[in-house]
Amino acid sequence: MSSKQKPAKRKLSKQKIAKQFQETLRANNAARDSARRKMATALWFWKACGSKQCLRARACTGDCFLRLWPRVPEDVRFTVLSFLKASSPGRPQHEIAADMESDWQRWQQAEAARANAAEGEARAKQSIARLQTKAVAPAEPAADVELNPRLRVL
Numbered sequence: 001m002s003s004k005q006k007p008a009k010r011k012l013s014k015q016k017i018a019k020q021f022q023e024t025l026r027a028n029n030a031a032r033d034s035a036r037r038k039m040a041t042a043l044w045f046w047k048a049c050g051s052k053q054c055l056r057a058r059a060c061t062g063d064c065f066l067r068l069w070p071r072v073p074e075d076v077r078f079t080v081l082s083f084l085k086a087s088s089p090g091r092p093q094h095e096i097a098a099d100m101e102s103d104w105q106r107w108q109q110a111e112a113a114r115a116n117a118a119e120g121e122a123r124a125k126q127s128i129a130r131l132q133t134k135a136v137a138p139a140e141p142a143a144d145v146e147l148n149p150r151l152r153v154l
Contacts (some may be wrong), residue, residue: 040065043072043080078107 012020040046040060049055049064069077079100086099 036065037061039080040068079104082107 037060045064045068046054046058046060048068049060049062051062051064053061054064072080082100082103083096086096086103
């Protein structure tokens with residue numbers, strides 16, 4: 001048996017682990033915010049933003065993306081996200097276009113399926129409502145029983 005052992009690794013303290021995590025988190029947040037500002041600038045959100053800083057810089061300088069992205073039509077959002085997913089450095093334009101086209105076809109099929117499901121639910125609700133209106137009316141109470149006697153004293 002050999003008596004060689006690997007040197008023991010020092011364990012990181014909880015404070016150092018927490019500090020590394022916070023630094024990583026800050027770097028990820030900064031990268032995400034930068035990417036959002038670039039996308040908002042590319043989509044010209046700075047024109048709709050109304051912020052003086054954005055108008056002066058002719059670029060997104062703040063949170064334009066978070067405020068205006070939900071207002072973008074769904075098909076445009078899908079196209080932008082499909083392009084981001086398909087594009088990578090050095091990839092030919094025709095491959096990007098082919099991937100985007102296949103994504104678009106899948107999205108249209110999914111939309112058609114959702115529309116058909118919504119129509120089916122609407123028809124089911126209509127038929128249930130129709131059946132409920134045809135339900136047997138409750139029997140009328142006996143004439144000798146007073147329905148709502150008046151109380152004079154509580």
